[in-house]
Amino acid sequence: MSSGVLRGIDRAAVAVAFADRLRHAGVPAGLTDVGDFVRALAASPPVSLSTLYWTARVSLIRQHAHLAAFDRVFAAVFTDAPPLPPTRSAAPSGRRDDVHVPVPADTDNATSGGGLPWATLPPAVAETEDSEAVTRLPERRPAALAGLADRPFDELDGGQVALLGEALREAVAAWPTRRTRRHAASPTGRRVALRPTIARARRTAWEPVEVVRERPVRRPRRVVLLCDVSESMRAQATAYLHLMRAFAVVADAEVFAFATTLTRLTVALRHTSAAAAVAQASAAVTDRFGGTRIATNLRALLASHHGDAVRGAVVVIGSDGWDSDPPGELADTMARLRRRAYRIVWLNPRAGAPGFVPRVAGMAAALPYCDRLLPAGTFRDLMDVAGQLQSVTCTDGLKWPTRTPAPRIIA
Incomplete structure (x- = not known):
């Protein structure tokens, strides 16, 4: 993103991590909602915190009862507000809107004010021997034919020339064909073949009951x-x-x-x-x-x-x-x-x-x-x-x- 409050941040990682915080707080943010949030951030990059709030709210909230929990998590993540105890929103009785996912005992991840982790990483099983080693990415190289396309022939060996062959x-x-002057019988032809048609008409009292058609012969x-x-x-x-x-x-x-x-x-x-x-x-x-x-x-x-x-x-x-x-x-x-x-x-x-x-x-x-x-x-x-x-x-x-x-x- 070239401008806005999320400049230089991976939008997909933001959406996934923020939805994870919402689910810990009791807001059922599913994969479809996260996808809508990512596409909304790509279509209209937020230029202010208010724009980001409404983009996330419209994309991730489907029920009015989840607004309170959403406001708490949003404030804790993006404005570094002090954490609030998890509470349930009041909802009309007899509706399923008041049913929330129970908040886990450890809610530090959900409401801590330490900011949002921009990438969701799996838990570490064991530490590496050299923790300061630089991550190496694979080097992208052209294919065999692409690498030989612009090289002069005098720089190629016999195997490379055979590959190009x-x-x-x-x-x-x-290899395409050309139309010749000869014609051959074909049911899809546009021209009537006179000799085969007349030969068949001899068996039907010279009535051309069966019309034979022909088309040009094509040769390379x-x-x-x-x-x-x-x-x-x-x-x-x-x-x-x-x-x-x-x-x-x-x-x-x-x-x-x-x-x-x-x-x-x-x-x-x-x-x-x-x-x-x-x-x-x-x-x-x-x-x-x-x-x-x-x-x-x-x-x-x-x-x-x-x-x-x-x-x-x-x-x-x-x-x-x-x-x-x-x-x-x-x-x-x-x-x-x-x-x-x-x-x-x-x-x-x-x-x-x-x-x-x-x-x-x-x-x-x-x-x-x-x-x-x-x-x-x-x-x-x-x-x-x-x-x-x-x-x-x-x-x-x-x-x-x-x-x-x-x-x-x-x-």
Whole structure:
């Protein structure tokens, strides 16, 4: 309480201790009455002793016969008045109002003028060896995932990265679907299926007695992920592999790793064990932690038989933009990829830094053909990426921002 006669005092402890004094004096103050008193003190903090008196009286007194005992206890507690002998209030005969709880023999607790104890403590069984020891409270620490959310990937060990990978898999567990042009029979459909309806009408003299309805078939939006595993992406490579595994297992995505050559990791990352999947994927990439040729690898993907997987898919490229190929080749390849893909999302681990500007030649050449540039330098960023990709998939192209030469940068 910021102001008033009970400044800095625990209101619940005041109410409980005062009600205990009232019960010793013969006033039946129950739990409901104490709760009303606590809520009244919270709603209207008393600014004077008179306000406190009426707040307690209205909340704790239900019968007129208890007023005298209440006044005695209130005066003894809050005004340090001399104790008065316990007396019974006169009440009309024939009523139960004159029945009081008998006052115990030891009434020092009830009417003493020593003030109100602000906390009701249990009786001490035995004294501690060190009575001057300071009470220590438990230290509150963040959870395991919360403590790792904002730490850079190069500061995490293998077990911590695996823990984050499982959290990423749970984040994309409910992968949204998109509406296709195909239809399937369904009793809840709005469209009449003509061929099944006419086929059934042949058995009823061409009268469509049984109408068959159909609805559009929904399928998961395809996702294609490409992860840069060159030397400049050494710290983020393992974490990005866990992100790719989450989409490969849940969303049936096609995943690739590239440095100087392109390597398909879809089969390896679909292993039931996360550790085994990452180990197999790392062993499959023979040019890991080498140079980077983004334009060459994208052309190889579009020219291979996996190029059809890009058509109508959400393409996610995780790279810092450092490329040994000429920027013009990367721009031409990104233009081809943009015409074939549904959306292009670029993950840059350095995009979350304050004042980030894509000045790298490769990043500057690819940026006009990306729909969105997202930071991916910490685990929290990857969780946000999972949410962003889910919003891309479930919009069916209606609410996603239109492609412009200068896409939005989220830093």
